[in-house]
Amino acid sequence: MKFKVLSTAKHCTKSNISNQWLSEYLMSCEMQEVEIKDADLVFVVTCGVVKEQIEKSKKIVGEILQIIKDDAKVIFTGCVTPSGLGITDDTFVYLSPNNITNIKELLGLEKEFLLENYSGRLSINNQNKPIRSGGENPVVAEALAAKSGFAICVARGCLGQCTYCNVKKSIGSLKSYSLETIVSLFKKSYGHDIALITADDLGCWGQDLGCNIIDLLTALVDVDTNARMYLQEFNPQWLLKYENGILELLRKYPNKFSMLSVPIQSGCEHTLKAMGRKYALDKVEGLIRKIKVVAPNVKILSTLFVGFPGESESDYLESLDYFRHVNADAVWVSPYSDMESLPCFNYEDKVTEPEICQRVELAMSYLKGAYR
Numbered sequence: 001m002k003f004k005v006l007s008t009a010k011h012c013t014k015s016n017i018s019n020q021w022l023s024e025y026l027m028s029c030e031m032q033e034v035e036i037k038d039a040d041l042v043f044v045v046t047c048g049v050v051k052e053q054i055e056k057s058k059k060i061v062g063e064i065l066q067i068i069k070d071d072a073k074v075i076f077t078g079c080v081t082p083s084g085l086g087i088t089d090d091t092f093v094y095l096s097p098n099n100i101t102n103i104k105e106l107l108g109l110e111k112e113f114l115l116e117n118y119s120g121r122l123s124i125n126n127q128n129k130p131i132r133s134g135g136e137n138p139v140v141a142e143a144l145a146a147k148s149g150f151a152i153c154v155a156r157g158c159l160g161q162c163t164y165c166n167v168k169k170s171i172g173s174l175k176s177y178s179l180e181t182i183v184s185l186f187k188k189s190y191g192h193d194i195a196l197i198t199a200d201d202l203g204c205w206g207q208d209l210g211c212n213i214i215d216l217l218t219a220l221v222d223v224d225t226n227a228r229m230y231l232q233e234f235n236p237q238w239l240l241k242y243e244n245g246i247l248e249l250l251r252k253y254p255n256k257f258s259m260l261s262v263p264i265q266s267g268c269e270h271t272l273k274a275m276g277r278k279y280a281l282d283k284v285e286g287l288i289r290k291i292k293v294v295a296p297n298v299k300i301l302s303t304l305f306v307g308f309p310g311e312s313e314s315d316y317l318e319s320l321d322y323f324r325h326v327n328a329d330a331v332w333v334s335p336y337s338d339m340e341s342l343p344c345f346n347y348e349d350k351v352t353e354p355e356i357c358q359r360v361e362l363a364m365s366y367l368k369g370a371y372r
Helices: 013-028 051-067 097-107 136-142 179-189 213-221 236-241 243-252 267-273 279-296 313-325 352-367
Strands: 002-006 041-046 073-077 149-157 194-199 230-231 255-263 298-307 328-334
Touching: 002 013, 013 041, 013 073, 013 097, 013 149, 013 194, 013 213, 041 051, 073 097, 097 149, 097 352, 149 179, 149 352, 179 213, 179 298, 213 230, 213 243, 236 243, 236 255, 236 279, 267 313, 279 298, 298 352, 313 352, 328 352
Parallel strands: 002 041, 041 073, 149 194, 194 230, 230 255, 255 298, 298 328
Antiparallel strands: none
């Protein structure tokens, strides 16, 4: 059988990992990867992180459906279901990312789908480089300049209740991959500069398995590899919950870690509450300062959402002031994106698009290391 795996979001690490998982597995089943027009089986990995990305996915999927063979089997996976893309044809199949290991049964194949067989290679330099006003963000550029990258997605889904996020709605609740599987994969990172450890919500890894993220990181630092870990999407509530364990690991093994991504999202308590984010900003700031003391070479990345419904001018300025002093090395500034399927769509006092754009530009010029 001939196949093709496509992504509607090349910038998304988790989508790229899914692409590679699927491609490597299908090739191991003696299938041949070909051009779209010649494929008998087409996998489409979608992205719906913001409204603009959903619209982009719709456009790309429309183009794909015009090219494929009439009898080609199309399977969607990723953050957006076929119905979310406006597709009503029930002949298309959707495979949730947290059920991707069910591909064997879905296709009726004999070979088991084992994550341990995944190579882990990821071409970091092929990721879309985030550009800031005046050039590349130097912290992110450091990661992108790595000679070789390695990536593991350790879980899909999450346990959060964020009012603006599409992940739980489309992917579902948390599904962690086993510690043994992840350690087996991580051993393949030897010879790489950076090992990206990612998930939709990294900090909650293991909550469904009776263990936790400290158990995982403790096992990973014992692996003989020269790759430094970049911990991506480590939400603040989990960082605070496991503060002592994180600080101890960073103190004992500072050279095992490269970067830590902590998506704070807003520096205003009022806005955080509306977002459904449950953590105290002063405690997050204090913990980041502690991290900088025990592991000064570990870069801290964060994210700032601008223009969330109900965010007043004073809320926005309060948020800017917080991020100015939080001591992160880089801040990704993202404009709020309104999506009908999410709870915050019905919130009142929405910020106009022109005002959101102005706030984004101000934030990027005001904050150290800001990029978009």
